[in-house]
Amino acid sequence: MTPAEVYTQLAAGDAARRTGFTLAKRRAVLAKLAAELRARESEIMAALAADLGKPPVEVRISEIIPILSEIRHTTKHLKRWAKPRRVWPTLSMLGTRGTIRPEPKGTVLIIAPWNYPLCLALGSLVSAIAAGNAAVIKPSELAPATSALIAQIAAAALPADLVAVVEGGVEVSTELLAQPFDHIFFTGSPAVGRVVMAAAAKTLASVTLELGGKSPVILGPGANLQKAARMVAWGKFQNAGQTCIAPDHVYVPRADQAAFTQALRAEIAKMYGATPETSRSFARLIGARHFSRLKGLLDEALAKGATLITGGEAEEAARYLAPTVLTDVPGEAALMREEIFGPVLPVIAYDALETVLAEIEAGEKPLALYLFTKDRALINRISAATTSGGVGVNVTLAHFLHLNLPFGGVGNSGLGAAHGRWGFAAFSHEKPILENRFAVLDPLMPPYTKMSARFAKAVQKLVG
Template structure:
């Protein structure tokens, strides 16, 4: 039996008992132990992420540790309300019945995490799965091996073996896991792999949550504060060396403001990372050689087709360093404009007509995030109405990920379902309806159908129709 099959069998064997015995108090206790273990291993976490991604310690705290601890605190605080049995009012034809909705755990679930935020995007969904009362198998990314090994250590140290299992490995391990009849699969990664996950889930009819990605555009209105926009775009794009699913992918700027925005953007890059970002302690590295070569080839292709590098462009293969890079005049045929970039490379696109830009955004795949910078409320509303995206950030980037009272998820090519807070709890729960007959008048509507049934059916139809 493979490690994947063994982990599934061991955890799923306790589903029936867990449904009864895994009380809210016990769930909170498990989450509390996880939080304590994360706090105790902060130094190890920072070292692992430095090894895998060259991630600065402060960035680890902001983007990996704080989101998990916040998710735990928020879930523990609201768990009683989320899990309560809710009574719903009867509809007209159901007078005489009592109806309730009872959230219950789906059972044994699978969480497949990506490499870009390897700790947060593995343990964040796990918090929601535990809060909802499930057992979970976690598959960390093999592309972040130091963090993957640490996740296994954290789970083994503080969580019951019959509740959570970590299965490490590569594509073969993921394939073995997807062949198991999990009750729910939570996947974070690319749209291409998301389709593979969804196809595998269809074989066992498992429900899925897909947190994917796409080309998240930024749109500057004519009245945008260019300095503030440049600061937000630089932060959103170059944090984690651009390896963020909701990072700005490209920027649309009014043609008359293109040069001024470029100047402001260069200034913000220098302010954040210094004159030489390669020596900055605040700038991360790319995950691997393959990803480095892909991005460098995309930049070279665009320049060969007439694009201009207006910031950055420096690269060093040995350390997987690619400077914060900004390009203008990037042709639409370039791969930078066709593929999700997922790195510290930012095309800036001048526009003359806002409607043309909005039509182009809506004609493409639906992005995970869309960002608009403007003061004009009518323009902001117009952008929201004219486009479809997983989320919209107004005069801000990235921060909606941290807002636990908002759902986080995509639409279409950028994802299916939502996570975080109550939405994460719901993703791992089945909302079971329970209908109780108290004094409903149903007998006259049963066969054999006579005159009374005919009259009653007509009366009910008239009342409801």
């Protein structure tokens, strides 16, 4: 079927789902999806090894566990999230009863990226199903093995009138975006996010955009350099740096720069050995175009005077770029202007924290900001002085896994939030229902008399 036919087929069932897709049925669908994922673990690992060279443990940690956790958490809390909520009347609405009733938006589109192709497709699907929607999933064509597997999982475990997977390239995405979906959930780059938002405007679809940006790390004075180096190395080099919330660059007090970079070198060696190319723990880049882009950024930075601390080895045929750390990267280098999205880490020495904060605020709002310090006053100061999708203190990446926290960006890094009840809310319309029980409204209706004027004045005095 064409993308338009797929949309039409799913949208035809919206009315029936609104009343018939009960919470028990939603839980049953999610349970079947979880069972299918568990049964296909070996296939999942093989697909992600083919697409991204992901180690099996990394697949389990970053692809399978987050989806199963989302299903478990959602199933546990779904009754409470979906329950109509009573709200107190305001002074001018005394005598009324207000209720908020979550209802499904209808038929939704999930456009998934290539970097975590399973997790970011099916994790969003969990929220869409929990909210009672039908969903079309468009996996990334850049991860073809995983895309095909997602289609197989959906066909085996999910009702055909509820979930459809449409594979293909840009032309397929363009045709899907032309359909009048009720909500579009997109994960990818800010550039493509603008295209998605423009397309959504034509049909007035609501959107959730999970984007990215240059997520900075700040080491405060007196930070534990060894612990910071371990966390930064893990967050930066997991999935070969192809993570939307990976540390993009590190600000370190000038007096600590040499010790920190030495600690980074030691942690990289501990994680990936002396030759990461032979490590079973280090992933590969997605493809030749991404390799060429990253190699070009690295070569330009070195040509402009950057200092290579470790790494730099590259092999195009193997889609391999070593975990690389640089210092003294000039500000005009493209590496400092573009989101890196790969295993290259600039470390920037600073003298005054105010300069760092000003530089962060002058740029686009990042998806994450990381801070290493035990100073509570400094944590509060930096959290208040900067804007980002989320903040990690003495940790990287892990806030993505915390289902009682919203995950999302702000400005250039995204719009809306996901995970847990925020994911449920993203795919729901919170419908307000107002019942008139004994509200005094007649004096506010025409014809306006002196009594109406006195009554309106009294109400204004009461509320204002």
